Amino acid sequence: MGRFSSGPLKIFHGSANPALAEEIATHLGLQVGDCDVTRFMNGEIQVLINESVRGDDVFIVQSTCSPPNETLMELLILIDALRRASARRVTAVIPFYGYARQDRKSRGREPITAKLVANLITTACCDRVLTMDLHAGQIQGFFDIPLDHLTALPLLAEYIAGKRIQDLVVVSPDVGGVARARNMADWLGAPIGIIEKRRARPNESEVMALIGDVKGRTAVLMDDILDTGGSMVRAAEALIKNGAKEVYVCVTHGVFSGDAFARLVKAPIAEIIVTNTIPVKVPDAWPPVPPVTVLSVAPLLGEAIVRIHEDLSVSKLFEQPNRNNH
Numbered sequence: 001m002g003r004f005s006s007g008p009l010k011i012f013h014g015s016a017n018p019a020l021a022e023e024i025a026t027h028l029g030l031q032v033g034d035c036d037v038t039r040f041m042n043g044e045i046q047v048l049i050n051e052s053v054r055g056d057d058v059f060i061v062q063s064t065c066s067p068p069n070e071t072l073m074e075l076l077i078l079i080d081a082l083r084r085a086s087a088r089r090v091t092a093v094i095p096f097y098g099y100a101r102q103d104r105k106s107r108g109r110e111p112i113t114a115k116l117v118a119n120l121i122t123t124a125c126c127d128r129v130l131t132m133d134l135h136a137g138q139i140q141g142f143f144d145i146p147l148d149h150l151t152a153l154p155l156l157a158e159y160i161a162g163k164r165i166q167d168l169v170v171v172s173p174d175v176g177g178v179a180r181a182r183n184m185a186d187w188l189g190a191p192i193g194i195i196e197k198r199r200a201r202p203n204e205s206e207v208m209a210l211i212g213d214v215k216g217r218t219a220v221l222m223d224d225i226l227d228t229g230g231s232m233v234r235a236a237e238a239l240i241k242n243g244a245k246e247v248y249v250c251v252t253h254g255v256f257s258g259d260a261f262a263r264l265v266k267a268p269i270a271e272i273i274v275t276n277t278i279p280v281k282v283p284d285a286w287p288p289v290p291p292v293t294v295l296s297v298a299p300l301l302g303e304a305i306v307r308i309h310e311d312l313s314v315s316k317l318f319e320q321p322n323r324n325n326h
Contacts, residue, residue: 021061023298064098095277100135118142157187215243
């Protein structure tokens with residue numbers, strides 16, 4: 001019997017990250033729901049729900065990661081299938097929210113895809129969304145349904161704290177991530193640094209200046225996404241050039257697209273720490289340095305699901321402990 005044998009809570013998932021969904025279900029003492037996500041011969045997605053969900057509180061675990069168009073469409077069809085099967089409530093658990101980097105018009109005639117995806121999920125009659133470390137906080141306001149925004153920051157911070165490294169400095173790889181780095185620095189009781197950079201076009205950046213003192217310190221580069229690795233490599237090189245002893249990279253979403261691993265293997269990085277919001281596939285030939293450590297967000301997502309199911313506060317999960325060295 002599961003932890004919720006007397007309650008109508010069920011976990012379903014698409015093809016994006018089935019391992020994470022299984023881990024969440026195991027954490028809750030449940031089994032994932034029985035459904036098939038297949039393709040018609042012409043490539044259209046077919047979803048079949050193989051068990052009754054009438055009156056149930058259903059959570060769909062589906063990151064809209066690579067391939068983003070496929071995983072997003074799977075999510076929308078799963079929502080529709082469960083809604084038409086008379087689920088009492090459908091919550092989309094989206095550990096990684098894709099299309100988030102176009103969250104405003106920085107130039108003329110640009111789309112705002114973060115808002116478009118929010119509209120699609122809402123139009124599919126999803127009741128609420130549970131997500132983690134959005135690329136920009138204002139995306140929460142793009143939804144006209146309840147949204148719970150989790151962060152992996154405590155998980156990453158506790159991992160770094162467990163290393164008992166002296167003379168830490170937390171560095172944001174760009175000005176836009178200062179708030180994220182500040183929160184990490186508060187958790188660790190460390191100072192903050194900022195790398196100012198100019199981005200000529202997507203996935204290309206140039207380090208401009210370093211704000212803060214990193215000389216003789218161990219730097220922790222904190223960001224939400226590690227995509228092609230170009231920005232992190234240049235940031236790490238800039239920190240070492242300015243006197244940092246070592247550089248650790250902490251990110252929530254390890255996208256690792258294109259030649260990311262080929263770039264990162266040449267970088268002066270001691271360790272890369274990511275979470276499993278996206279399945280991380282480290283190449284078999286990946287050398288031991290820098291090691292890639294994957295932390296699981298399943299317990300955090302599982303506890304948030306419990307709190308939503310039982311109508312309890314989700315924000316209680318992130319009450320910051322008192323630290324005497326703050």
